[in-house]
Amino acid sequence: MKLVLTTWNLEWFGQLLKGHDRTIATEAKRVTSAAGKRLQALQKAQIAEEIRLIGPDILCIQEGPSTGQARLLQAFCDEELAGEYVPILRPDGDRYYIRGAQGIWFLVKRRRLDLLQPTLLPIPKWWEATERQSRFDPAQPGEHGATWPINHPAYKPGRREPEPEDEEGEPLPPDLGDREHFHYRHPQTLVCRIGGKRVDFVGVHLKSKFSGEDYEPAGRIRRALRLEERAASEAEAATIAAAEQKAVEARIKISTEAEDIRYYIDARFEDEPFPAIFLLGDMNDGVGKEYFERRYLFHDLISNLQGDVFFARRFLNHALFDYGIDGETDYRWTVRFLDAWEPYRDPKILLDHIMFTQSVVGENAFEHSPIRVPPHAGRVEHAAHNAANVVFERSEDQTSDHRPVSVDIEVDARVA
DSSP states (O other): OEEEEEEEEOTTHHHHHHTBOSSOTTTOOBOOSHHHHHHHHHHHHHHHHHHHHHOOSEEEEEEEOOGGGHHHHHHHHHHTTTTSEEEOOOOTTOOOOBBSSOEEEEEEEGGGHHHHOOEEOOHHHHHHHHHHHTOOSTTSOOSOSSSEEOOOTTOOTTOOOOOOOOSOBOOOOTTOOTTEEOOSBOOEEEEEEETTEEEEEEEEEOOOOOOHHHHHHHHHHHHHHHHHTOOOOHHHHHHHHHHHHHHHHHHHHHHHHHHHHHHHHHHHHHHOSSOEEEEEEEOOOOTTHHHHIIIIISSOHHHHHHOOTTSGGGOOEETTTTSOEETTEEOOOOEEOOOSSSTTSOSEEOOEEEEEOGGGSSTTGGGTOSEEOOTTOEEEOHHHHHHHHTTOSSGGGSSOSSOOEEEEEEEOTTTO
């Protein structure tokens, strides 16, 4: 038996399900025109069509409705998807710890519920694991939990910027210090039990907090300097420096989010020798990715998540490692993004990923796990995305600005 695991950042899907403009919640208005309503009905229909073309057994959605709007996702599954999929929800009183208007959700194909027995890991269980894994002084508690400490270059004490308020999602951590960080959108872990063995699917949508208003003015200056072949004025240099400072702070924050995820993965290895773990979602590396990595950070986000190759058993394989190179064409990209910081770089970038532990690969995988990822199992769903979007006249009306990523998973015949 084969299962299909898919991750898809569905651009402002929650706003679409509310009947609002597909943009940030503080600016979105209800769509009232007949033409706008027809377009939104078509978008929902084509999103459902794209899902059917892919046929995922487990679908992780980013930018879904906020956690208080789960009924909208349920209605989409019942109506547009004709009841073929079930959203996996938390019981009353079990918080998601996702702030803002963009939720992380898992949909499971209804006919796979008995096989997968899916539930969501309680978030305090995550905190317990990361706290245990981040104990560097045996006499002190671990550094990570609901929040964790963070420092920035050119650190400015007492100037913590408030988190954005859009009246959606869940409350922020109380009394958050200016040297603390947290998951604005906490990872959601779908725990399945296949043949009596546990499999974790960790869905993430990391939060860069580095928006267009932060970098676009400096990006315009950088482009002008390049075209005009001149040096920056004092004011221009100050604008660029301020944007670089903010970008580095944002990238450091997102790197600590990756470290927190890695603590959870490493803690699972302390619980059992061969855990089956999948990590998937939008890693959201941010604008000017390579620029800031090569000049300031000297690491990239995916390497942080994959782990240390010297601890090979804990290293995560990437689903697209053996996919997508055809001559000089590389199909390993999920979004077209004209980088305001480095406009000369290829606009096709890979923001959406699926990774997995070594225990689910290789000829002997079934000795430790009920599932196995065969070679050449991963792909970007270009064909399904293009087919579903052919009905739209404008690219900005398409199902999403991101393309889905999938991986095929074989199930041990003894438990299928």
